[in-house]
Amino acid sequence: MTSIRSILVVEDDSDIANLVCMNLKKEGYEVVHAGDGRKGIELFDQGLFDMVMLDLMLPHVDGMEVCRHIRSSERYVPVMMVTAKSEDANKVAGLEIGADDYVTKPFSIAEVLARVKALGRRVEMLTKLSDESGEKALEFGDIRIEIDKRIVLLNGEDLKLTQKEFEIMRILSLTPGRPYSRRSLCEKAGVESFDGTDRTIDTHIKRLRAKVEKDRNRPVYVLTVWGFGYKFTDKFC
Amino acid sequence: MGRVVNKLSVRIVAVLAAGFGLYEFFVWGLLGAESAWREVQRGAAEPSGWIRPTAAVLAGILTAWAIDWCVMRRLRRLNRDVREVAGGDLARRLGSRAEDEMGELAAGINLLVDALRDNFDELRTNDELRRRLVANVSHELRTPLTSIQGYLETARNAGPVSPEISSNLDICHRETRRLARLVQDLFQLSKLDTRQLEFHHETMSFVELADQVGLAFEQRMLEKEITFQTSLPDDALYVVGDGNRLGQVITNLLGNAIVFTDRGGSITLECVQEGSQVICRVIDTGVGIASKDLPHIFDSFFHLEKSGSRNLGGTGLGLAICKAIVDAHGGTLQVESRQGDGTTFWFSLDAAAEPELVEPAD
Structure with a gap:
């Protein structure tokens, strides 16, 4: 069991809601169900949920709006979008407004449960880092990221990242597997756009990969999310 | 009535002009030329009959050129328009407004093009409806398929059952997954066919x-x-x-x-x-x-x-x-x-x- 204990499932189809809730409960999670977007927001504001599973097409208030509401709250709560819409535009829009993962119907229950666990490990890592007394370092294979000292070590050797490169590395590695759009990565890492596009980030990523990856053309840590942006590998989670 | 009179008068003028041209050409042109030639053979220094035959031949040539210019020019334009229609431009209207045979031919071809265009539009609409139906049906099947697949998965993992039930559940689950893939593929193919699938190059x-x-x-x-x-x-x-x-x-x-x-x-x-x-x-x-x-x-x-x-x-x-x-x-x-x-x-x-x-x- 990971640090995710309680899950809010916002789904209007009662059969699917029942299916998801039943399987999550079997895995030991506390589950609360909301049948529409308005109820979802209401319950989210009332309770302290560790995660939200959110259908995109909902009555009253749609999933995108609910996700925006969740992201406006101070606490980081992972959001998994579950939807029948598989078009890339929907996926991109969902990820852009802050969804952590995106599952398309028809999905396999085993896959959903595995993804919930992966999100749990992410929350666990963040919780560990925010713990005052804990060590502020992340390890992924040969890479060690020391958040306090703002350094990244490869097999113990300081890679001497620039400020921006470190920021990008820190942001991506804090949530392994979560895709960031070029724009949001620019904003979060304080990268200014010089040509009016979000492509400035590509240059930073290229230089970061040259330092971090064994072969920058075949990256292992900093991965491309095609047509969207970048993510940190989740294979070490 | 006016139209008939108009068409008749055009024909009478055309027949008279052609008749006059031919008469001038044969009687004065050829015969005159022949007598002038004889005068030359007889040794006349200045044959008297050259002017009228020459004018008559010129009149004949001019009449032929005028008829060619009037008729053939319109035929060529009609031909060009018909070729463009054949090339797929079904919105093109054949332009002859004249109330003669050429105009009627153009109007007839226009009717044919209209009928063709209507048929094509109908075909296109049906094809579009069919593709949209495939896309919608495959989309609408996703939610029930999720339920079927998910509950079958849950049933398989529920606990020990007889080998026969277990085998039956496995078949149902495998076939449901195949159906899910088929639905996904159909959806994507219908989108590709209608060029609705977005590409982010x-x-x-x-x-x-x-x-x-x-x-x-x-x-x-x-x-x-x-x-x-x-x-x-x-x-x-x-x-x-x-x-x-x-x-x-x-x-x-x-x-x-x-x-x-x-x-x-x-x-x-x-x-x-x-x-x-x-x-x-x-x-x-x-x-x-x-x-x-x-x-x-x-x-x-x-x-x-x-x-x-x-x-x-x-x-x-x-x-x-x-x-x-x-x-x-x-x-x-x-x-x-x-x-x-x-x-x-x-x-x-x-x-x-x-x-x-x-x-x-x-």
């Missing part, structure tokens, strides 16, 4: 993409004891394309290669630049494809007879989708195979220049 490293897809297959290759090699160059090999869709093509080709390659066989994923083209090859040592099947390999719902790929979970749409995706990138997807010797699928894309770096401040 960007300059991207093809080697990075191939490497990522290849890595995702390593476990499956290992499980089936297939030797899997990725042969990728040190260069990034840039192309302009949609990484998700191109990744889908490589995934599909590798997936097929696994299905049709026996244990102990080998599969190679190779990317090279040849001239101005980036070539991606998936080479297997599998069962191969009979030469009679090769021309149909990219057809929708085509299944290889002997392989029984239906039982292996194929929808028969994967290669049709791959081809449509590669086509949409301006590339070509091809296959080479000999039964028993394995198969090579490859596609080519235009190589692109490495994107210029935007110099960041740091």
Whole structure:
């Protein structure tokens, strides 16, 4: 069991809601169900949920709006979008407004449960880092990221990242597997756009990969999310 | 009535003009020319009959040219218009407004074009409706399929049941998953057919993409004891394309290669630049494809007879989708195979220049 204990499932189809809730409960999670977007927001504001599973097409208030509401709250709560819409535009829009993962119907229950666990490990890592007394370092294979000292070590050797490169590395590695759009990565890492596009980030990523990856053309840590942006590998989670 | 009188008067004038022209030409032109020629032969210094015959011949030529100019010019225009209609421009109207035979011919052809256009519109509407229906139905099937698949999965994991029930549940689950894939493929193919599938083209490293897809297959290759090699160059090999869709093509080709390659066989994923083209090859040592099947390999719902790929979970749409995706990138997807010797699928894309770096401040 990971640090995710309680899950809010916002789904209007009662059969699917029942299916998801039943399987999550079997895995030991506390589950609360909301049948529409308005109820979802209401319950989210009332309770302290560790995660939200959110259908995109909902009555009253749609999933995108609910996700925006969740992201406006101070606490980081992972959001998994579950939807029948598989078009890339929907996926991109969902990820852009802050969804952590995106599952398309028809999905396999085993896959959903595995993804919930992966999100749990992410929350666990963040919780560990925010713990005052804990060590502020992340390890992924040969890479060690020391958040306090703002350094990244490869097999113990300081890679001497620039400020921006470190920021990008820190942001991506804090949530392994979560895709960031070029724009949001620019904003979060304080990268200014010089040509009016979000492509400035590509240059930073290229230089970061040259330092971090064994072969920058075949990256292992900093991965491309095609047509969207970048993510940190989740294979070490 | 006025129209009839008008048409009649035009004809009378035309007949009189033609008659006068011919009369002048034959009587004064030819006969006059003949008598003038005789005068010349007799040795007359200045033949008297030259002026009128010359004028008559000129009048004849002018009349013929005028008739040609009036009639043939309109015929040529009509011919040009008809050819443009035949070329697909069904909105074109044939322009003759004259109330004569030529005008009636143009009006007749216009009616024919109208009827053709109506039929085409109807066909197009029906085709569009059919594609939309396929897209909508496959979309609407997703939610019930999720329930069926999910509850079957839950039932299989619920606890020990009799071997017969367990086997039945396995069949139901396997077939539901195949149905889900079919729904997904149908949805995508209908979107590709109607050019509604969005492509997000960007300059991207093809080697990075191939490497990522290849890595995702390593476990499956290992499980089936297939030797899997990725042969990728040190260069990034840039192309302009949609990484998700191109990744889908490589995934599909590798997936097929696994299905049709026996244990102990080998599969190679190779990317090279040849001239101005980036070539991606998936080479297997599998069962191969009979030469009679090769021309149909990219057809929708085509299944290889002997392989029984239906039982292996194929929808028969994967290669049709791959081809449509590669086509949409301006590339070509091809296959080479000999039964028993394995198969090579490859596609080519235009190589692109490495994107210029935007110099960041740091």
